[in-house]
Amino acid sequence: MTTHSPPPARNAAAERAWGSLRQIVLGGNERRKEVVEALGMSFFRVKALRRIAREPVALRDLADELLTDRPYTTLVVADLAERGLVERTANPVDRRSKIVSVTAAGRAAAERAERILGAPPPALLALPEEDLAALDRITALLAGGPPHGPGR
Amino acid sequence: MTTHSPPPARNAAAERAWGSLRQIVLGGNERRKEVVEALGMSFFRVKALRRIAREPVALRDLADELLTDRPYTTLVVADLAERGLVERTANPVDRRSKIVSVTAAGRAAAERAERILGAPPPALLALPEEDLAALDRITALLAGGPPHGPGR
DNA sequence: GAAATTAATTGGACTCGTACAACTACTTCT
């Protein structure tokens, strides 16, 4: 197999770009705290809520996607349920499993979080029209490539 | 003052791009675990070490930059010192404060972390030449704009 | 020179998330 050696200029550009990307997203990252304060729960729970709001999930799959174990997922979901943000319903096809879905209040909270996290930083809005368009196109390409999780 | 209403098309593009940016950096984010495993310490400590390696700091400033308090910073630095990665020396101009700096071993460890974290994802390397160049240029613009902390 | 400030440290209580072990209810395999 011809694994031709990596062109040095490309690598340099890619590394520089990657460094910038990390700084942009992780640098002024303090939106996490903002969301945590706004919703009054840990960021981990916000993450769980957002996932559930996207589409109902079995508890087991939720645990997998959150990269945590089933016991803790039970606890987190129970907490969200006590807050009236999610509810668990029995899965008709397999009565062992429970499907977790958002309530109206939960959807509202998730959208609130999404609004805070999804607000683009000022520097992005200040970008020249054509640069913004190019960035939009290229990042869509990058984000589209590797799908988040295995399709289930 | 004429705060003209935000052009809707721009905002849409910016929000979409911001979403993609977050997904690119945070989505395949599991390099954190890789670094943690490679260096045998928490990501927080890695972050502290990388900061110290960049330039010697007074403990107080280190605490500020890590967004944590002085007591915990003392503990973390003590741990890094026990590992032989950093050392504290008295500040000649103010003998209350201590300057924390890396040892040779600490620098090597920090560079190892940097190498892991700084490796661009495959999708980035697979980008067409001109797109990569454009991304490099635009992200540099974005990252350069807002400096992280007040210069101190 | 005495009083108020500041840097670092020590120590405590507390929250959050991870990792296991054990149990119940349900399902699937043979």
Place this chain on the structure above:
DNA sequence: AGAAGTAGTTGTACGAGTCCAATTAATTTC
């Protein structure tokens, strides 16, 4: 039907970070 496996739950132990109070040594202020 019985055995084995799976989903969710309960409970326990632990590490990591945050928060707050108090102490010591050095500095600055009056």
